[in-house]
Amino acid sequence: MSKIRMNTEFRNKILNRYVDNAETEITQEQQAFLQAREQVDSVYPKAFELAKAVVSRAYPPEDVATCKSLKKKYGQPLDVVAKDKCFYFSYAKENLEEDEDERDRQVSEHFDFGLFGSCGNSEYSDTTGKQFAYAYCREGLKAQECNPDILAQQNGKDDNPHKTKHIDANDKALGYSQYSRYNSDDDNSVGTTKAFDSQYYLDIIGTSHCRSRTIACTRQEFEVFKMLKQAKSNVITCHQKWIDSIEKQKQAMKTGLKAYRYLSEGVELMKELGVELDEAELVRCNSTGLTIYNPVNLASMIKGMKNTTMTREQKIALRKEYEKKQSVN
Numbered sequence: 001m002s003k004i005r006m007n008t009e010f011r012n013k014i015l016n017r018y019v020d021n022a023e024t025e026i027t028q029e030q031q032a033f034l035q036a037r038e039q040v041d042s043v044y045p046k047a048f049e050l051a052k053a054v055v056s057r058a059y060p061p062e063d064v065a066t067c068k069s070l071k072k073k074y075g076q077p078l079d080v081v082a083k084d085k086c087f088y089f090s091y092a093k094e095n096l097e098e099d100e101d102e103r104d105r106q107v108s109e110h111f112d113f114g115l116f117g118s119c120g121n122s123e124y125s126d127t128t129g130k131q132f133a134y135a136y137c138r139e140g141l142k143a144q145e146c147n148p149d150i151l152a153q154q155n156g157k158d159d160n161p162h163k164t165k166h167i168d169a170n171d172k173a174l175g176y177s178q179y180s181r182y183n184s185d186d187d188n189s190v191g192t193t194k195a196f197d198s199q200y201y202l203d204i205i206g207t208s209h210c211r212s213r214t215i216a217c218t219r220q221e222f223e224v225f226k227m228l229k230q231a232k233s234n235v236i237t238c239h240q241k242w243i244d245s246i247e248k249q250k251q252a253m254k255t256g257l258k259a260y261r262y263l264s265e266g267v268e269l270m271k272e273l274g275v276e277l278d279e280a281e282l283v284r285c286n287s288t289g290l291t292i293y294n295p296v297n298l299a300s301m302i303k304g305m306k307n308t309t310m311t312r313e314q315k316i317a318l319r320k321e322y323e324k325k326q327s328v329n
Contacts, residue, residue, distance in 0.1 A: 004263040004283060011257040013282055014266045018253055021275045022246045029242040036238040037136060040231045047228040048113060048200055050221055055087065055202045058215045064203045083201040086112035088214040091222045108214055111225045113200035115193050116176055119232035127151065132232045134170055135239035137192060144173045152243035 004010075064081055071078045090108035097104075112118055115136070116129035134141060134148040141148035150166035157163070171177075175191025189197060206213045217225075253269075260266055263279055270277040 004279070006257070006260050006263050006266060010263050010266060010282055011254075011260075014257060014270060014277065015250065015253050017277060018270065018273065018275060019246065019250055021273075022249055027242075027245070029238070029245045033135070033235070033238040033242045036231070036235045040136065040228075040235055043228050043231045044113075047224055050224050051087065051089075051111070051113070052202060054089065054215060054217045054221055055204065059203060059205045061203075064205060067205055080205055081203055082206075084204050085114050085197055085200040085202070086110065086117060087202075087204075089217045089222055089225055090214045091217055091219045093219075107219075107222070109222075109225075111229070113197075113228075115174070115196040117232075119229045119236070128233065128236060130167070130170075131236045131239075133174060133176070133193075135235050137174060138239075140192065141170055141173055146170050146173045149239075149243045152240045153247060155240060155244075 067078065067081045071081065088108055088110055090106055093100075093105050093107060096102075110118070112129070114129075115133045117132075118126050118129045119132055120126045120128040131151050134151060138148040146169045147153075147166040148170060150163060150170065154160075154163045173191075174193050175189055176193045177188040177190075204213065256269060257266055260269075263282065267277050267279045267282075
């Protein structure tokens with residue numbers, strides 16, 4: 001029997017199978033990423049409980065209650081209480097460096113507890129929020145046939161239609177939208193983003209931009225908030241290293257498969273890599289993985305090429321008949 005020649009479709013099937021395996025394989029890079037996410041889950045509640053205490057010092061609950069009661073009595077003119085999940089925390093240095101003056105004494109930084117909150121030095125506009133959100137919700141996005149690794153895969157590349165398409169799909173799947181008002185309880189987020197963010201809202205007095213209401217804290221408290229940012233940044237870093245590793249493997253696979261003339265060489269490569277692959281299965285399956293040469297599948301496909309004006313009820317009946325045959329086989 002003559003050998004089956006390699007072609008683009010076989011190469012793509014083998015490559016996709018390898019990538020699927022690489023994403024589930026236990027490696028140092030994968031484990032570091034998973035551990036980084038666990039660390040975030042550990043730090044988040046500690047940092048938020050501290051934030052709650054700091055914000056309560058600045059806006060005592062009794063004052064918040066008074067403002068709410070006055071709004072109820074006098075209406076919109078006294079609407080000065082809002083919920084937010086991002087805050088400017090600040091502390092004063094005890095000692096200044098030689099090259100510093102009094103203008104450097106106050107140290108302040110923006111901290112956003114939301115899923116898409118920045119964990120870099122920028123306040124609102126950097127990409128770290130999306131990098132973290134996609135990595136943190138990776139499995140959920142994969143389940144919705146999105147690409148949570150797009151930013152890691154496109155790291156260092158300019159914006160392009162492919163990148164934009166996947167970013168938009170991820171944002172939609174997570175229910176994320178840009179904040180529409182100054183206070184984040186006014187944003188339009190839904191689904192996963194809304195559920196995550198809802199855990200971290202606190203009452204503040206003053207509905208203007210959060211930078212105009214810097215909240216005092218101690219240096220030790222400030223460092224805890226920084227720890228949360230660092231933990232989130234570590235998720236991004238570990239995710240990037242893991243995806244970089246997979247992309248390098250993927251590129252090496254592409255190069256090798258391109259040089260192979262026969263399908264058997266690709267199957268042998270996969271075997272050497274510890275991935276079981278059946279040559280007969282590859283031959284039977286089309287690019288979507290459907291075994292079209294199975295008699296039931298092939299017959300169903302051929303039937304679908306005629307009588308295309310069937311009613312909706314007829315199509316449903318045929319589909320049920322097909323599924324019944326599939327369950328028997």
